[in-house]
Amino acid sequence: MVNPTIVIPETFKVSHEQFKELAAVNRDLRLERTATGELIVMPPTGSEAGKRNIDIEGQLWLWNRQTKLGVVFDSSTGFHLPNGADRSPDASWVKLERWEALTPQQREGFAPICPDFVVELRSPSDSIEKLRAKMREYIENGASLGWLIDRKNRKVEVYRQEQDVEVLDNPSILSGEDVLLGFTLDLTEIWQ
Numbered sequence: 001m002v003n004p005t006i007v008i009p010e011t012f013k014v015s016h017e018q019f020k021e022l023a024a025v026n027r028d029l030r031l032e033r034t035a036t037g038e039l040i041v042m043p044p045t046g047s048e049a050g051k052r053n054i055d056i057e058g059q060l061w062l063w064n065r066q067t068k069l070g071v072v073f074d075s076s077t078g079f080h081l082p083n084g085a086d087r088s089p090d091a092s093w094v095k096l097e098r099w100e101a102l103t104p105q106q107r108e109g110f111a112p113i114c115p116d117f118v119v120e121l122r123s124p125s126d127s128i129e130k131l132r133a134k135m136r137e138y139i140e141n142g143a144s145l146g147w148l149i150d151r152k153n154r155k156v157e158v159y160r161q162e163q164d165v166e167v168l169d170n171p172s173i174l175s176g177e178d179v180l181l182g183f184t185l186d187l188t189e190i191w192q
Contacts, residue, residue: 014033014039016080019033022039023086031086032087034085043125045075049123051189052189052190053074053121056090056149057090060093060119063176069095069096070094071096071099072091072092073092075090075091079113080111081114082114087137092117092119093116095116098113114141115138116144117176118145119146119149120134120135122149122151131148135165144161154170155169173186
């Protein structure tokens, strides 16, 4: 069986409600929606990127399991941001009190919240400029800390509220700073 090709005209726009419906009936597709309603169909993650994603998610999950300070989400989780976009970071975390302030119905779907912390891991097919725009969007919508990990160039761009982006060359660990108290991400497996 041949998988159908999806061609989306540039002028095609979808509302948040239409996006939720599309995502519900196309669970095998990785979809995002910009604040202006543009639909983004993302290719599946390659095996190497998936391996590294789970390493990041696992380290974040283990720290959170021990501290119980919030809720960790994987790359298939969508959030409805305050600007109207529907985004899925590669890994994310929301403070417990912010998560618990949502209703059960809000938690069930695309939670209407921007995570406090986000990670995007650049895949070989990813445009660095599009990822940078996505990181800025997270910060503009309330994220306190974000890491754009660029394996290809062995760099990490650190995004923070009301600060210039900090670029780290080949770091071995990253600190969760005052957002993820006590969390450090070991990048050994990411760089391999």
